[in-house]
Amino acid sequence: MAQYKLVRFTLNGKEVEKMVDVRASLTDMLRNDYHLTSVKKGCEVGECGACNVLIDGEAFNSCIYLAVWADGKNIRTLESLTGPDGEISDIQQAFMEESAIQCGFCTPGFIMTAVEILETKKLYTRDELRKLLSGHLCRCTGYENILNAVEKTMKRRLGVPVE
């Protein structure tokens, strides 16, 4: 029989609480209870990165993170990057402009890892960025334009010239 537990956490800047099935993954809770459908399911065992969200600023595959562990945490999904009037962040704009989006299924996960990278305010080499992004699989883009979008946004934020 299913057991339920109360979790209280911050979700995209808002304090929330929910009774959740103790067996549910964070992916399940975000999608089913909060309708945050940017959180995608590609493997449900932590291999593909499509369900990636930020938990206290750190990127996690939400499919292998229990919903009950969210208690007391600050969780951010891609939906948090869009402002109340539909304004979007520089990294989203860069994904659009660099043609880094094709089918769009891996995009939310990639962008949230990019947010984690950008928030470190460090300048990484292209090879370092490859390593930092390697937890995500994409079959459409060959990663080329995704890497370009992240690298350019990083440089712009740090005031480093972009070729």
Add this chain to the structure above:
Amino acid sequence: MSIVGKSEIRVDAFDKATGRTKYYEDRMPAGALFVRIKHSEIAHGFVKSVDTSEAEKIKGVVKVLTCFDAPEIDFPTAGHPWSMDPEHQDVADRRLLNTHVRYYGDDVAVVIAEDEVSAMQGVRALKVEYEALPFVLDPQKAMEDGAPQLHDEYPHNILKHTSIRKGDYQVAIREPGLIRVEGWYETPTVQHCHIENHGCFAYEENGRITVVSSTQIPHIVRRVVGQAIGRPWADVQIIKPYIGGGFGNKQDALYEPLCAWCSVMVGGRPVRVDCSREETFVSNRVRHAIRFHITSWIRPDGSMAARKVDLYSNQGAYASHGHSIVAKAMGSFPQLYPCDNMECDAYTVYTNIPAAGAMRGYGMPQASFANDSNIEECAHAVHMDPVEYRNKYIMPQGYYDGFSKNCNYYDSHRECLEKGKELIGYDEKIKEFAKDTGPIRRGIGCASFWYNTAVWPIALETSSNRMLLNLDGTVTMQCGETEIGQGADTAFAQMAAEAIGLKSYKDVHVVSCQDTDTTPTGLGAYASRQTYVAGFSIRQTAELLKQKIFAYANKLTRQSEHNMEIRDGNVVRKGDGKVLISLKELAMTAQYNPQDSEHITAESTFTIKNNAYSFGCTFAEVEVDIPMCKVTVKNIVNVHDCGNLINPALAAAQVHGGMSMAIGYGLSEQLLFDPKTGRPLNNNLLDYKLSTVMDHPDLEAAFIENPEPTSEFGTKALGEPPACSGAPAIRNAIYNATGVALRKLPMNPHNLFAAFTEAGLIHDEWQEG
């Protein structure tokens, strides 16, 4: 005339960047029941019984259906247009659930439950009793006398055998002084690995059945669902929302028929089938593993006197796209490197592995690997530079193929090779790399490919289109062609805006979500056809729409319809360019005129009776660590002549994706099966080695834009071609670096160790160095 040819941002980019885009699972009706599938745990045999009693006791389980409940209807699944000629219809060889199971993973029974956990517990509680039969995994073994037989109607498991005979091979090989270049070339079973697994949900409404599915081919799936569940096709409605990639796997009816039947069996309640990643690998479709035997007879100057090619294609358990794939592969041989005397035989053979279907390239990644590997060996045999060899013997300008009526109007192959050489720095690097003799060696290799655009004359080519003039002067457009992630909608919007005369591609709203009840009939995303075929119906429909606009404008402005054109969203007088009326004003007036109201719309179908060659090549630079048996791709360039580019940035992005797939095909991907049981061994994204961003160098896409004369917008195939020539280019680079002619994909450390050992390259001296 400037909307086509510009790198515009995708029409769906904003929604995808914000996570708003809805895929099938994001549109799920509340309360949909979960269908979970019991898959066969033997590679071949008969289901004797299924004990459902324990499963039915589980709380939440609504119904259990087994192979003994399924309708006795055999149906085909391939995403091919319906053929009115029964001889050309796809092979109908499977049922919704099968008592005769033919691979480890075949569909035996389903549990329908209120929640996912109960459904999965129900599947685990089913007790299936089998009568196991011997099985066979290899196509040539399956052809032997006494091999296990999969389908009674196909002796020796041969689904089909076709041949090409040209000149006289047997006589030609007697010419004195010929050099024989012979080899077996082997390609593995791989999977599409779109990041969104296939899934769908179905429900009944007003006595009809609706299936919302992650598919590339909504109209074809409607027909297959009708066939499989024994309902009139018009009783079925398929809805295709945005989909998370397809690459050919979703160019097949996958679980839509089973899902529709399950809904019917629970009184039309909504039910859902969601494939897990493990199921996607095994119980959807895979790419055919094809084994080639090539014998080339060349003269001392390298010219090809005679050539024999045998192809053995591993079909797996069910026909799906069947022989079409290896037939296309075979068809490329006489054309890419023409030869007067050829004998080619292609066999498609059933075996007890998952069913192979369409996958990006449709036989050409396999053919390109075998052909351009052998061609490289031919060049070596006569001590010619491999690029020079290709330049001399590849399809010449003006080459005409009588069947497809395709003509190589330009010298596309040589132009692409020349550009590739320049971009990779070929001449300097081969001199530098020739000095490498130690454990780390560098090399450059190239490979060309052959491709057709669309499927005419093999099958129907049709495109339908509907345009509606909106009250604000913009146009809403419905195409029969589907967006599956490649950017088709954006290209269509650009072409339509240009054809009508609108200001921007943003003035065309492409209805991306398709519904077979309302979307004009189309065939869907396959054969790298859509930009080419949609071009015809977009142009034709735009002309019809303009005629209606001009007729109404004539009533309002007194000017002749023949003296009008549309520029930047205004109807103007051709003679002096005077703006007569804006489309917005015209549309509003037409709609709300109390005397003469009109909703201005146009619709048409274009039957395409053309095809188009689409060519190109890959150059790859590798570093081979011989003792580690490790290959690193340092640089890679693809050059394509796909005609005029509609959207250069999206074209390059498409090429990057294909190159990535080709690198994986070359170096790491293979779906493995246990030889003792037929069980898949690595059907997950951890053990199946899909390239990550760390496994690639930067990918360079380049184009030669020779306008295609048969095409409305000068364009031709680009969807699949980028996936074709990468693996053989890497293979040839390794060959040129090490002198070892690899014959088997993937070129992973496991296979390299065997080949390097055989070549005497693995020895203790490396360690001392």
